[in-house]
Amino acid sequence: MSTFKELGLNLNIVKALTDLGYENPTEIQLQAIPQVLTSKQDLKAFAQTGTGKTAAFSLPILEQIDTNSNDTQAIILSPTRELALQIANNITEFSKYTNGVKTAAVYGGTNIDEQIRKLKRGVQIVVGTPGRTVDLINRKQLKLSNIKWLVLDEADEMLNMGFKDELDQILAVTPKEKQTLLFSATFPQEVESIAKNYMYKPVELSAGQKNKGSDQVSHQYYVVSERNRYAALKRIADVNPDIYSIIFCRTRRETQEIADKLIKDGYNADALHGDLSQAQRDSVMEKFRKKHLQILVATDVAARGLDVNDLTHVINHKLPDQIESYTHRSGRTGRAGKEGISIAIVTAREKNKLHPIERIIGKKFVNTPIPTGKEICQNQLFKLIDKVHDIEINETEIKDFLPSIYEKLEGLNREELIKRFVSIEFNTFLTYYENAPDLNDSEHMKGIDSRGKRRNDENMTRFFINIGRKDKLNPSRLIGLINDQKIGQNIEIGQIEILDTFSFFELDKNYESNTISAFEQNDVTFDGRKVNVEITTKQRTGRGGRSNGNRKRTRDNKPKNDFGGFGRKRSDNKSAFGGGNKSPKRRKR
Template sequence: MSLFETMGLKAEILGAIQELGFENPTPVQEQTIPFLLNSDQDMVALAQTGTGKTAAFGLPIVQQFDTSVKVPQALILSPTRELALQIAKDLENFSKNINGAKIATLYGGSDIRKQIKDLENGAQIVVGTPGRTLDLIKRSKLKVQDIKWVVLDEADEMLSMGFKDDLDAILKDTPVEKQTLLFSATMPKEIVRIANTYMADPHEISVGKKNTAAENVEHNYYLVHAKDRYIALKRVADINPNIYGIIFCRTRAETKDVADKLMQDGYNADALHGDLSQAQRDHVMSRFRSKHLQMLVATDVAARGLDVNELTHVINYNLPDDPEVYIHRSGRTGRAGKKGISITLIHLREKGKLRDVEKKMGKKFIKVPVPLGKEICEKQLFNLIDRVEKVEVNDENIAEFMPVIYKKLAWLEREELIKHFVSVEFNRFLQYYENAKDINVDEAREKESMRNERGDRRRGGRDGRERGDRGNRERGGDRERGDRGRARRGNGGNMSRFFFSLGKKSGVNKRAIIDLINQNTPGKSIDIGSIEVLKGFSFFEIDSNYEKEITKAFKNARFRGQKVNIEVANKKK
């Protein structure tokens, strides 16, 4: 007998979840389901993404709503359409054996008329994003006066995406006597405010430690020069032939660039970013969920609310500035008790940031050498042999072709025949990696080189001004500019001085400003002059030829979640 059978769930629901492969409840389900089946008290649950929250609140709601009443009885809010659709699909699976159960999904970017029709047809459970849900309430198409349950799923994400006012407006219209269920990975002050305003003495459930990494995720890092970052990424993919993962990049431009390179190089990959239309986004996500894509390249914003199980890897093409962003990324793999791997590609000057993440998540990173060509060829060869050995042979369909094939290959001995079949696919790896270099960074040598470089500058009697070459000392691509030969020095010409709205109290330093310039102007070689970081704000100089471009690039820039504002202070001659 499974623990689900001891919780008091109906036979129809138990049959549905058994078909889905549910065996034993996750910790959040074990605590939440019995409570919600036996209490109408409000509840706050702290649990990370991927811990089984949908079943935790969904099974009790499916058990208790009234199919004879054709009005919305449960309202479930989520931050993105992808998560809303996933929740609705799960609820449909849970209620598949219950006659009369109807579920409506409300989200922007899709035909509102169909969603209105679903509501008019008597949906009892409504899953929606805050914006579209509020729109339909204002149109009087979504009636909320009979709501018995309100679920705020990924509440912290909804707030971080700017839905505070929408949530307030929706919650004000719902009945006072409803049961409110709030699920969140973290408890920022706005979540506490919502709990205090709209919930009555909520019962609290906490699963796992806040802001810590999942126990079954292994955290690895590869130390390479930034110019070798893409080469390292390809080797990660090649050493893991069955990879199914998300590659996180900082910017839309970088996301497009990495995805385009992977596709051009023959990898089964695509991009997810803010420039895609909703139809394009849906197409990419459908291919990824069905595993027709092995690798999805995405920004953090584009991947919000993206709920995909069975990911083998999360790859950080860059280490994020905020440790909590890393923790959230890595939590997308290693779900449902399975092992997962989170890989980060870093250069030497990011080791300090790596330690900050370790401290925040309470786990250590493991340094892993970038695989060499011989290792990759060996792994690919044996993967090919495994596939040939396990392939399903359809004797009936290929029978008519076999006589010609036997005749064609009759001149080959057994050993030669095997070699020919293996070489068909394996030769391309042998050719590509035949003269592949070792791109691992020799840490001791690099540190010695950096010490010598600092000594040379001190002996040169520099005046202390932070010129572009001092702020961007890393050689090659360590300015994260791709494959440029070296970091450029100030051009000695006109420089524009910019006011920067954040300073030391926001965690800004000179390195952070340089990184922001690099991230928001990918592919550009912009000379950086002096940088001055004060307590509440900062100043930096760049080549005047790029003044308009920098102003435009920083329009939507953020640093650790804070909006960044810049404006021209004056030009320096």
């Protein structure tokens, strides 16, 4: 196998790599480093997350950088500030023994004046997010007229985040004669368009098949009812005592809610999302990297700059809207030659979303039973036994206490001592899961017919609301409107149907009167329109047919008609974070 020296890198860079524990180049480094060193052609490179893309583009740039000039010679663009900082830190480490290399990270959410001062002192390599880079260009503080290299890292994510206009503005002030290096973990059509518009006859390299998942990652899915989604999540964590995981959520609000629930239930967890300040995000990420946290609940964007090699699991609390995002998520585990597990928690009606993902990653999802209470207790017990067996005994410190301890335990035989000792930590799990329901029974199929459609659920009440698509209502905005009324804690929201001028939604029937009262007393409006909510009933007819039914008489005692749920239906459920008894308080590990 080739070494970094054989690839053409100088001894100072090789020495720095050795200090960092880099022994042999990865596949993408083997291909990209010689290409950039020996050619000025543009480069389009595919490599999965965690395969060493940063070194693949930064090492050959460092090899060729002119340290006698303070002009900016390379601009590296990344989608998030976390990733920009990570790249800049990596370059600083790689150039540890190379005198005169100056690197700056520029990104939003922090003082721009300090970044400007650093640029004025002269830096050869700038790593920036698109928004802050454009800001500095407009202020005439960042000059890219003499750059030799333009790197687009995580190009797919930059497009997903809506940075196309910023990329256009940056490209417009760069010289025609430069080498453009595009690196991406997935290559959707939008990224191919970037290559076509911004690059000239690029060489294409690929470390693995495009958009294909890592061979080191296995994929599992658990089928749950919506109300048991959080309960299933906890069981997955409990059955894996050594879990070190990122739980991905789709929204900032959902991320914070799940993290808060886990923390309350005693898990070593925290949240990472865009509503946190930069200082908060840095603190959370540092704790997670040092394994002071076992579980990080994050949005896709916030986790982009998180470089961790030892994740045991990636858990999709809900599947992402875009298939490519699943590839990014699952690529966070199974890195550096280690195996990992990517888990999707889905409802029966969401199972069909797995098929297109399987085609993209080239692997099948394995249907996995939700752990039972017995399985969890068994795993936790054996973990405790292993911990006791492997503990290092400090004879010097405890010897003075042993006579008193022996005296107190006199009369207990070996079997009794073991039982009592194990029960100290184990009883909480045993008590909690002693009568825990089996989440794998047919409960998750209640209310679902053979086509995956929801039948009438006797535990849910259906409500009419007088706003719809023409009012720019969508499921997420309706859920937010309901939550704003503070009807009840963790109330379950069932099926939602958004029609043109009105809509329907289902709530736990125990909150019927609370719901009506909340909307009336709060005098609710939506984009300036008075909101009216009433209880309704619905009897469905055949497929696509008009349904009949009547809304119950409301307080004004006026009967209302129900226009039913014909046409295309949309639904969106919100987890009630159920799970029965209060969770066992877990000892921080």
